[in-house]
Amino acid sequence: MTGAVVQEEGGLRAVDLVRVLPGPVPTVLVDGVSLTIRPGSLAAITGPSGSGKSSLLYLLGLLDRPTSGDVLVDGAPTAGLDSATRDRLRLERFGFVFQFHFLLPEFSVLDNVLVPMRELGALSGTAMRSRALEILDSLDMAEQADKLPAQLSGGQRQRTAVARALANDPPFILADEPTGALDTRNAAAVFEILHGLARAGRTVAVVTHDAGLAATAPQRFHLVDGRLVAIPTAA
Numbered sequence: 434m435t436g437a438v439v440q441e442e443g444g445l446r447a448v449d450l451v452r453v454l455p456g457p458v459p460t461v462l463v464d465g466v467s468l469t470i471r472p473g474s475l476a477a478i479t480g481p482s483g484s485g486k487s488s489l490l491y492l493l494g495l496l497d498r499p500t501s502g503d504v505l506v507d508g509a510p511t512a513g514l515d516s517a518t519r520d521r522l523r524l525e526r527f528g529f530v531f532q533f534h535f536l537l538p539e540f541s542v543l544d545n546v547l548v549p550m551r552e553l554g555a556l557s558g559t560a561m562r563s564r565a566l567e568i569l570d571s572l573d574m575a576e577q578a579d580k581l582p583a584q585l586s587g588g589q590r591q592r593t594a595v596a597r598a599l600a601n602d603p604p605f606i607l608a609d610e611p612t613g614a615l616d617t618r619n620a621a622a623v624f625e626i627l628h629g630l631a632r633a634g635r636t637v638a639v640v641t642h643d644a645g646l647a648a649t650a651p652q653r654f655h656l657v658d659g660r661l662v663a664i665p666t667a668a
């Protein structure tokens with residue numbers, strides 16, 4: 434025994450993550466969470482309202498910094514990284530989908546998908562455009578490429594948000610209540626898209642209130658008061 438920490442290759446790992454909001458009365462959002470989301474897996478994060486699901490997702494996606502603990506991205510610790518390196522890692526390795534799509538209303542569908550590509554700046558203009566159209570086509574959205582978000586249905590807007598998340602071909606997709614604003618049919622369709630991304634080898638984490646959709650996930654993590662607990666049988 435050398436005592437060395439064995440780091441898993443691939444996937445996303447939380448190691449004793451704690452997030453406390455400082456203040457006169459500190460608020461504990463995430464309280465010692467350790468988990469591993471396997472490469473090519475879809476993990477559902479469930480729990481009652483206010484249990485810390487979004488806070489955990491933001492930590493996993495390097496959108497927030499833990500008070501203590503670490504997030505290992507493909508086995509590499511991130512807590513010690515400076516802000517610029519974290520920002521770059523997030524842009525290259527993570528795609529995000531939120532409950533409310535946060536598409537830019539004055540941009541077309543295509544231009545919304547181009548935003549993260551332009552930020553990364555790895556491709557020429559022509560290559561970016563053809564990749565964006567390819568992604569939109571894979572989500573059955575190519576015909577809507579020139580429309581504005583306001584001209585789309587809720588399901589189409591969320592598919593555009595998924596396309597934007599895929600823009601830089603990230604191995605990690607994190608989604609916060611991506612189906613929360615959708616009807617049952619569109620919710621199931623978006624969840625199936627996320628399953629497809631996992632089957633294609635991406636690592637997907639989804640915060641959801643929908644127990645039926647969560648039950649289809651190969652991995653499940655249930656939070657209560659910022660801590661992981663056993664999944665209630667009715668959840």
Ligand SMILES: Nc1ncnc2c1ncn2[C@@H]1O[C@H](COP(=O)(O)OP(=O)(O)OP(=O)(O)O)[C@@H](O)[C@H]1O
Nearest residue numbers: 454460461462480481482483484485486487488489
């Ligand atoms: N910036 C903040 N300032 C104060 N309290 C916060 C902040 N962010 C989160 N909280 C509180 O921390 C707790 C966890 O919030 P979080 O959004 O992570 O929970 P959640 O499980 O995702 O909730 P929901 O299902 O309602 O979206 C909640 O009680 C929330 O009110």
